[in-house]
Amino acid sequence: DVLLITGRGKRAIEDHFDRSLELEDLLERSGAVDKLRQVRAITDLAEVFYVRQKRPRGLGHAVACGAAHTGDEPFFVLLGDVIVPDNSCLNRLKEVHEKYGASVLAVTPVEQHLVSRYGVIAGHEVEPGVWKLTDLVEKPPVNDAPSNLAIFGRYLLTPLIMKILPTVEPGRGDEIQLTDALKELLKQEDIYAITMECSGYDTGNVLSWLEANVALALESKEYGPALRDSLEKLLG
Numbered sequence: 001d002v003l004l005i006t007g008r009g010k011r012a013i014e015d016h017f018d019r020s021l022e023l024e025d026l027l028e029r030s031g032a033v034d035k036l037r038q039v040r041a042i043t044d045l046a047e048v049f050y051v052r053q054k055r056p057r058g059l060g061h062a063v064a065c066g067a068a069h070t071g072d073e074p075f076f077v078l079l080g081d082v083i084v085p086d087n088s089c090l091n092r093l094k095e096v097h098e099k100y101g102a103s104v105l106a107v108t109p110v111e112q113h114l115v116s117r118y119g120v121i122a123g124h125e126v127e128p129g130v131w132k133l134t135d136l137v138e139k140p141p142v143n144d145a146p147s148n149l150a151i152f153g154r155y156l157l158t159p160l161i162m163k164i165l166p167t168v169e170p171g172r173g174d175e176i177q178l179t180d181a182l183k184e185l186l187k188q189e190d191i192y193a194i195t196m197e198c199s200g201y202d203t204g205n206v207l208s209w210l211e212a213n214v215a216l217a218l219e220s221k222e223y224g225p226a227l228r229d230s231l232e233k234l235l236g
Helices: 011-017 021-030 033-043 059-064 088-100 112-117 160-167 177-186 206-218 224-235
Strands: 002-006 048-052 075-078 102-110 119-127 130-138 148-157 191-195
Touching: 002 011, 011 033, 021 033, 059 160, 059 177, 088 102, 088 148, 088 191, 102 177, 112 148, 119 191, 130 177, 148 191, 160 177, 160 224, 206 224
Parallel strands: 002 048, 102 191
Antiparallel strands: 075 148, 102 148, 119 130, 119 148, 130 191
């Protein structure tokens, strides 16, 4: 199952995963078999459910909106503005969770001057690419950051987090931060992190959003070669 936490003005997301009978009929009548297959594949990916976050109150609050759906089972959290084309990261999160029986976060090294944009972990490496956490710091000052390993929008969390989230005190803007809940979880359970071996894009900033569009377009069999030629001409 996939649960999407959406908000006001995000109805297009729900429509994207719903069937478009008009479009399917048009493609079928025009003989566009491959495109029809692609359109239908979207609706067959999974059982998709939706919960509306009535007002933006932070990532922690958004995750808590899914409590009735996740129940007593571990679950993935994937941030919509973080694009990771290679899904092997999720398999790695699952492997480490099954080995240690704990929540697992995906982290990626960032340049030191950028650490203040992210949640950052502290801990020690227990095996290559796997860290056992001792602390988490949300958007630390550059000189106070415990590492340059930034949390990167992919989590596998144990059910206890859903009991902790309602107890977290709201911070600036009346927002409930997931990092604050994870700090409380760390007092009761171990938390691990894996360093991502695949590329990803945090589209929350303009440059990375542009990079993501270009990189993914270049991978397109239909448009990639022509776009590459255009870019080479522009770059001289």
